[in-house]
Amino acid sequence: MTGQVTPMMAQYLEIKAQNRDALLFYRMGDFYEMFFQDAVAAAEALDIALTKRGKHQGDDIPMCGVPAHSAEGYFLTLIRKGFRVAVCEQTEDPAEAKKRGSKSVVRREVVRLVTPGTLTEDTLLEARHHNYLAAYADIRGEAALAWTDISTGAFHVMPCPLVRLGPELARLTPREVLVADGTDDAALMIIEEAGASVTPLAPSSFDSGSAERRIEALFQVKSLESFGQFDRPDLAAMGAIIDYLEMTQKGKLPLLRAPTRTLAQRMMQIDAATRRNLELTSSMHGGRAGSLLATIDRTLTAGGARLLEHRLSSPSTQIAVVQERHEAVSASLENDRLSNALRDALRKVPDMDRALSRLGLDRGGPRDLAAIRNGLAEAEHIHDQLAASGLPEVFQRAARALDGHQTLRSLLDAALVAEPPLLARDGGFIAQGFHQDLDETRRLRDEGRGVIAGMQADYAEQSGISSLKIKHNNVLGYFIETTATHAQKMLSAPLSETFIHRQTTANAVRFTTVELSDLETRILNAGNRALEIEKTLFQSLRQAILDENEAVGAAAAALAEIDLITALADLARSEDWVRPQIDDSRAFEIDSGRHPVVERALQKAGEPFIANDCDLTAEGHKAALTLLTGPNMAGKSTYLRQNALIAILAQMGSFVPAKSAHIGLVSQVFSRVGASDDLARGRSTFMVEMVETAAILNQADERALVILDEIGRGTATYDGLSIAWATLEHLHEVNRCRALFATHYHEMTSLADRMEGVQNATVAVREWDGDVIFLHEVRPGAADRSYGVQVAKLAGLPGSVVSRAHEVLDALEKGEREGGDRQKALIDDLPLFAATPVATPQPVKQSALSERLMDIHPDMLTPKQALDLIYELKALDEDGGTEIV
Structure with a gap:
C-alpha cells in the first residue's frame, strides 16, 4: 500500500507541480497544510513543529500546518525571508464532492500567489509607506522602469537607462522587481543592491506589442494616446506588471489608475549614496526613526504620509509646481483657524486607497465599506469648509474632487451599521431597516432564540428538573441536556414518550423532542438565510463603490494633498521655518540655516542649535565652492548636510529651517559624507569613497549641489591631499557647480587665492587650559590647525597616549618648519613610547x-x-x- 498515492495526495502533487517556485499552502479544513520539502522549509522559517503524515513511495511524508485564520502573519514572515506563497483554497462544497462518490476529493485551486510586491492586507503592509512592484525592460539599449502599488492603484513609468536604474530604485525602494529571463548581470546586481526581490519572467511577458493590447484591455480603451506618449520600453515594462498581476492574482486585477509617464528631468536627481548619507527616509542604522522623514512628518492620514514620503524622495525641478506648493502652505499658515479645522476632520479619515484596492481584488470586508463611507463623509465636510475659503488653486482642485459623492455616501450610510465586523461571513453589518427581507429573516432568527428560552422553561416545569438546559453544537444541533442523576426520570414513562434519548456522555445525558427538531430547522434556516442576504448585499455595495472607483480614488488623493499641505504648515508654524524663494537663478543664500534632525535631538536634550549662514551663489556659468576647515566634532558634517537638506525641502514644496533662503533651482544633489567597507564586493573604505566621488565628478552639472567631506582621508597623506586638490579643481573648472568641500588638508586653503569661485570658511573653536571648546559657528577664513589631539583627549584616550601625541606633534611641526631632513632627525631622536602612569595631579590652588x-x-x-x-x-x-x- 505504501506505493499507492491517495486521491488527496495526487491532487496536492498536481497543484504543486504547477507552483514549483512557491510554498504551497494547501487548505484542509481550518488549516493550511504543507508537505514534503515545502513543510521542511516552512517549519524552519516559521519555527513551527515538523510532523509526518502517511507515506509516499515508502518514505514518511513531512508535514506542518498553520491555522487559516492567522495565516497572514505567517505570510509576512515567509515573504521577508525570501519565499513566495501559493494559497490553495477549497473551491467546492464538500457536500458537492460527495455527490461524485464517497472517495471524491474536494476541488482545490490556487487562488493567489503572495509575493513581496503584491501585498494588500493592512496587517502585511506599512500604512505610511508605499509597497511598490516594479518592472525593468530593456529593448535594444533603450530601457524603462514601471512601478505600481496595487494597494493604492498608483501606476507610473519612466525612461530609465541602466545608469539611472540604481538612483531610481533608491528613490522608490520597491519590494519586488520583474525582469526578463537573460537580463544583463549588471542590472541584476543593481536591483539586488537596492534590496529588492528579483523575479524573472519569460521574455513574452515583456513583448511590447502584446503589452500594448494588454494595457488597452485593462483600461478598456482603444488607444493609449489619451494617457500620453509611450515608447516601446515603457509599454514592455507596464505590460510585464499587468501580466504578472494576472498570474499572481488569478485573474482578479487590482484597480490600477491610468498610467502616468514620468520624466527624470522633472525631479531632482539624488543617487543612492546621497539618500543614505543624508538619511532622507531612513537612518544610517536602518528604520524610519532618526531620518528627515520621521522628523518632519506631521501628517494625520496614511495617504498623506505616503504622499509626504513621495515628495521628499522626488523633489520637483519645475519652478511653477514648487511655487504653487509653497503658496498653498503659506495660505494654510495664514488661515490658522481653517487649517486647524481641516486637521481635526483629517484625523477621522481612514485609508480609503487601500480599502478600495482590497474591494477591487475581492479581498475586502465590511470594514472596507465603512472606510469608504467614513472617508466620503469627512470629504463632504472638508469640501464645505473649503468651498468659500478663497484659498489657492491647490485647495480648490482638491475641493472639486471632494464633491459629488453624496449618493454613494448616503447609500453606504443607510446600509451599514456604525461599527461593522471584519469579515462578511460574520454577518451583522447591514443596518436595521435597510432591507425588508433581511429584517424579517432576522426577526424570525432572533424570536426563535426567545422561543428556545421559553421552551426550556416549559420542559423544566414539565419534567420537574430545574437544571434542565437546551444547548446547541455543530454535531447535534439543539438538544436537551440534564445530569445523569435526573436522566433516569426522563428515560422512564411517561416522560420518555416526549423526550427522545440522543446521546450519553460522562457527565450528562442528552435528549430531543419532535417540537424542538422542527423549531431548530426553522431557526437554522433563518440564520443561514439572513447571512446569505447580507453576503448578497455586501457584493451589491462593493459593486456600487467600484462603479465610482475613479471618483473615490480622486477624493482620497485630494484628502492626502490637503493633509500634506496642512501638515507642512503646522511644521513651519511650530518650528519657525520660512518660505524659501525658488527661481531660475544659480543663487544659494541661506540665512541662519539649521539641520532639522539635529535640532530636534538637541531640543529634546534642552540644548540650542547654532544656526549658520551659507552663500554659494554662482555667477553666470562659473562655480561657487566653499572650502570648509576645522576640527572633527566641530560640526562640519552637520553644516554640509543641513544645506543639502534645505535645498531638498525647498523643492519638495516645504518651508525650510532658516531665517531666509534664496535658492536657484537645484537639478542634482550629491553627497559624499562618511564611508564604510563594502565587504561583499571586496571594496575598502577608500575604494567606496573613490567610487562615490567618481560618480559625482562624472555626473554633476552646473545646477548641481555637491557636498564633499574629507575626500582622500583613507590613504597616505600626500596621496589624499593630491586627490582632494584635483577633485576640487575639477568641480571648479569642469562641473562648475555649487559645492561645499570640507577638508583637514589646510594646504588647500591657498586655492581660494588662485580660483575665483572658491572661498574659505572655518568652524570656530576656542582653546582653554589645553582643551578645545566647539562653538559650532561657521565663519569666513581658514583653520590654523585641526585640534586632533584635543579631540582625542575628549574621546577618553589614556593620558599617557595624549601626552605622547603632543610630543610627536610638536616634533613633526618643528621639523616641518626646519626642513625635511631636520624633521626626520627629530623624529629619530624621540624616545620610544613609555606607558608610564600618568603623574598624580597636583592639588588645584584656590584663591x-x-x-x-x-x-x-x-x-x-x-x-x-x-x-x-x-x-x-x-x-x-x-x-x-x-x-x-
Whole structure:
C-alpha cells in the first residue's frame, strides 16, 4: 500500500507541480497544510513543529500546518525571508464532492500567489509607506522602469537607462522587481543592491506589442494616446506588471489608475549614496526613526504620509509646481483657524486607497465599506469648509474632487451599521431597516432564540428538573441536556414518550423532542438565510463603490494633498521655518540655516542649535565652492548636510529651517559624507569613497549641489591631499557647480587665492587650559590647525597616549618648519613610547575668594547679609586673593 498515492495526495502533487517556485499552502479544513520539502522549509522559517503524515513511495511524508485564520502573519514572515506563497483554497462544497462518490476529493485551486510586491492586507503592509512592484525592460539599449502599488492603484513609468536604474530604485525602494529571463548581470546586481526581490519572467511577458493590447484591455480603451506618449520600453515594462498581476492574482486585477509617464528631468536627481548619507527616509542604522522623514512628518492620514514620503524622495525641478506648493502652505499658515479645522476632520479619515484596492481584488470586508463611507463623509465636510475659503488653486482642485459623492455616501450610510465586523461571513453589518427581507429573516432568527428560552422553561416545569438546559453544537444541533442523576426520570414513562434519548456522555445525558427538531430547522434556516442576504448585499455595495472607483480614488488623493499641505504648515508654524524663494537663478543664500534632525535631538536634550549662514551663489556659468576647515566634532558634517537638506525641502514644496533662503533651482544633489567597507564586493573604505566621488565628478552639472567631506582621508597623506586638490579643481573648472568641500588638508586653503569661485570658511573653536571648546559657528577664513589631539583627549584616550601625541606633534611641526631632513632627525631622536602612569595631579590652588565662596549658603542669607557679603567679596577680589593650597 505504501506505493499507492491517495486521491488527496495526487491532487496536492498536481497543484504543486504547477507552483514549483512557491510554498504551497494547501487548505484542509481550518488549516493550511504543507508537505514534503515545502513543510521542511516552512517549519524552519516559521519555527513551527515538523510532523509526518502517511507515506509516499515508502518514505514518511513531512508535514506542518498553520491555522487559516492567522495565516497572514505567517505570510509576512515567509515573504521577508525570501519565499513566495501559493494559497490553495477549497473551491467546492464538500457536500458537492460527495455527490461524485464517497472517495471524491474536494476541488482545490490556487487562488493567489503572495509575493513581496503584491501585498494588500493592512496587517502585511506599512500604512505610511508605499509597497511598490516594479518592472525593468530593456529593448535594444533603450530601457524603462514601471512601478505600481496595487494597494493604492498608483501606476507610473519612466525612461530609465541602466545608469539611472540604481538612483531610481533608491528613490522608490520597491519590494519586488520583474525582469526578463537573460537580463544583463549588471542590472541584476543593481536591483539586488537596492534590496529588492528579483523575479524573472519569460521574455513574452515583456513583448511590447502584446503589452500594448494588454494595457488597452485593462483600461478598456482603444488607444493609449489619451494617457500620453509611450515608447516601446515603457509599454514592455507596464505590460510585464499587468501580466504578472494576472498570474499572481488569478485573474482578479487590482484597480490600477491610468498610467502616468514620468520624466527624470522633472525631479531632482539624488543617487543612492546621497539618500543614505543624508538619511532622507531612513537612518544610517536602518528604520524610519532618526531620518528627515520621521522628523518632519506631521501628517494625520496614511495617504498623506505616503504622499509626504513621495515628495521628499522626488523633489520637483519645475519652478511653477514648487511655487504653487509653497503658496498653498503659506495660505494654510495664514488661515490658522481653517487649517486647524481641516486637521481635526483629517484625523477621522481612514485609508480609503487601500480599502478600495482590497474591494477591487475581492479581498475586502465590511470594514472596507465603512472606510469608504467614513472617508466620503469627512470629504463632504472638508469640501464645505473649503468651498468659500478663497484659498489657492491647490485647495480648490482638491475641493472639486471632494464633491459629488453624496449618493454613494448616503447609500453606504443607510446600509451599514456604525461599527461593522471584519469579515462578511460574520454577518451583522447591514443596518436595521435597510432591507425588508433581511429584517424579517432576522426577526424570525432572533424570536426563535426567545422561543428556545421559553421552551426550556416549559420542559423544566414539565419534567420537574430545574437544571434542565437546551444547548446547541455543530454535531447535534439543539438538544436537551440534564445530569445523569435526573436522566433516569426522563428515560422512564411517561416522560420518555416526549423526550427522545440522543446521546450519553460522562457527565450528562442528552435528549430531543419532535417540537424542538422542527423549531431548530426553522431557526437554522433563518440564520443561514439572513447571512446569505447580507453576503448578497455586501457584493451589491462593493459593486456600487467600484462603479465610482475613479471618483473615490480622486477624493482620497485630494484628502492626502490637503493633509500634506496642512501638515507642512503646522511644521513651519511650530518650528519657525520660512518660505524659501525658488527661481531660475544659480543663487544659494541661506540665512541662519539649521539641520532639522539635529535640532530636534538637541531640543529634546534642552540644548540650542547654532544656526549658520551659507552663500554659494554662482555667477553666470562659473562655480561657487566653499572650502570648509576645522576640527572633527566641530560640526562640519552637520553644516554640509543641513544645506543639502534645505535645498531638498525647498523643492519638495516645504518651508525650510532658516531665517531666509534664496535658492536657484537645484537639478542634482550629491553627497559624499562618511564611508564604510563594502565587504561583499571586496571594496575598502577608500575604494567606496573613490567610487562615490567618481560618480559625482562624472555626473554633476552646473545646477548641481555637491557636498564633499574629507575626500582622500583613507590613504597616505600626500596621496589624499593630491586627490582632494584635483577633485576640487575639477568641480571648479569642469562641473562648475555649487559645492561645499570640507577638508583637514589646510594646504588647500591657498586655492581660494588662485580660483575665483572658491572661498574659505572655518568652524570656530576656542582653546582653554589645553582643551578645545566647539562653538559650532561657521565663519569666513581658514583653520590654523585641526585640534586632533584635543579631540582625542575628549574621546577618553589614556593620558599617557595624549601626552605622547603632543610630543610627536610638536616634533613633526618643528621639523616641518626646519626642513625635511631636520624633521626626520627629530623624529629619530624621540624616545620610544613609555606607558608610564600618568603623574598624580597636583592639588588645584584656590584663591581666598574661591575659598570664601565655597563657605556661602545663599538660601540662609538675609538681604542685609547678602549686601555685606558682596562688599566683602569685592574687597577680596581687589586684593588679588592670597593663593592658598
